[in-house]
Amino acid sequence: GAVVSQHPSWVICKSGTSVKIECRSLDFQATTMFWYRQFPKQSLMLMATSNEGSKATYEQGVEKDKFLINHASLTLSTLTVTSAHPEDSSFYICSGQSTEPNTEAFFGQGTRLTVV
Amino acid sequence: GDSVTQMEGPVTLSEEAFLTINCTYTATGYPSLFWYVQYPGEGLQLLLKATKADDKGSNKGFEATYRKETTSFHLEKGSVQVSDSAVYFCALWDTDKLIFGTGTRLQVFP
Numbered sequence: 001g002a003v004v005s006q007h008p009s010w011v012i013c014k015s016g017t018s019v020k021i022e023c024r025s026l027d028f029q030a031t032t033m034f035w036y037r038q039f040p041k042q043s044l045m046l047m048a049t050s051n052e053g054s055k056a057t058y059e060q061g062v063e064k065d066k067f068l069i070n071h072a073s074l075t076l077s078t079l080t081v082t083s084a085h086p087e088d089s090s091f092y093i094c095s096g097q098s099t100e101p102n103t104e105a106f107f108g109q110g111t112r113l114t115v116v
Numbered sequence: 117g118d119s120v121t122q123m124e125g126p127v128t129l130s131e132e133a134f135l136t137i138n139c140t141y142t143a144t145g146y147p148s149l150f151w152y153v154q155y156p157g158e159g160l161q162l163l164l165k166a167t168k169a170d171d172k173g174s175n176k177g178f179e180a181t182y183r184k185e186t187t188s189f190h191l192e193k194g195s196v197q198v199s200d201s202a203v204y205f206c207a208l209w210d211t212d213k214l215i216f217g218t219g220t221r222l223q224v225f226p
Contacts, residue, residue: 006159034213043205043218044160093159095214104150105214107159 002028004096006108013084013115021079021111023094030096033077034105035069038091050077084115118143118210122217125203129196129224137191137220139180139206147208149173149182149189154203154219163191163204196224 003026013019023033032051036044048064050056050071058064066088068080077096081088091112095105123138141149148167152160164173169184178193189206201224206217 004159032212041219041221043216046213049213095160104162104165107152107161110157110159112157 002026002096002098002106004030004094004106004108006094006111008111009109010112011114013113015085015115016083018080018082019084019113021081021092021094021113023077023079023096023108025075025096025106028096028098028106029074030077030098031074032097033069033071034095034097035067035077035079036093036095038093038110044093047079081113084113086115089113089115118147118208118215120206120208120215120217122204122206122220124218125221127220127222129222131198131224131226132195133224135191135193135196135200135222137204137206137222139189139191139217141187141189141206141208143187143208143210146184147210149180150207150209150214151178151180151189151191152205152207152216154205156202160205196222198224198226200224 005024007022035047047062048056048058050069056069071077093110095107097105119142150165151163153163164175166173166182172181180191203219203221205219207214
């Protein structure tokens with residue numbers, strides 16, 4: 001199947017700093033990228049959907065100024081957690097989907113963010 | 117809106133036991149249905165899918181049948197292995213995004 005590479009797999013940062021997470025589709029063009037957040041022992045919560053070349057659509061309750069999403073190309077999307085706080089510590093997962101409708105989305109390996 | 121309901125876990129089984137993880141959905145149309153598996157510390161991997169009623173998805177010994185009449189997509193495996201221990205997510209495709217169930221943790225002991 002198609003591959004989505006997410007980097008870094010884990011990161012520790014100090015409160016107040018910003019962290020960037022990259023998500024790359026390696027062998028397909030991801031027209032749409034999804035960013036999820038997963039709390040311990042819970043399901044995935046969709047944070048935002050981004051389409052290449054346009055602004056991301058954020059789910060209700062997600063601060064767009066805090067979670068900056070960029071999808072500048074068909075193979076790369078980034079999530080930047082700005083001014084991170086301990087409550088932002090979580091597992092973040094991206095997924096990419098090609099242009100064909102109703103097809104599966106391919107997931108990255110996830111990033112474990114710990115803010116100290 | 118559309119939603120997915122999964123049985124709560126954890127499900128604890130001995131090796132070679134039969135597995136069923138229940139999943140039901142609510143949707144206005146006939147969405148594609150998926151099972152994803154998440155191994156510890158990793159992202160999600162697609163396990164199987166079904167795109168229309170009565171379709172059966174299968175992979176690695178796991179099966180699930182799209183039942184329109186009961187709006188269900190239960191996951192089954194005849195003989196589980198220790199390596200199947202993971203969290204399993206049922207999901208449906210809702211127009212432009214996946215909607216996940218809460219996940220069911222499976223623990224298989226030798």
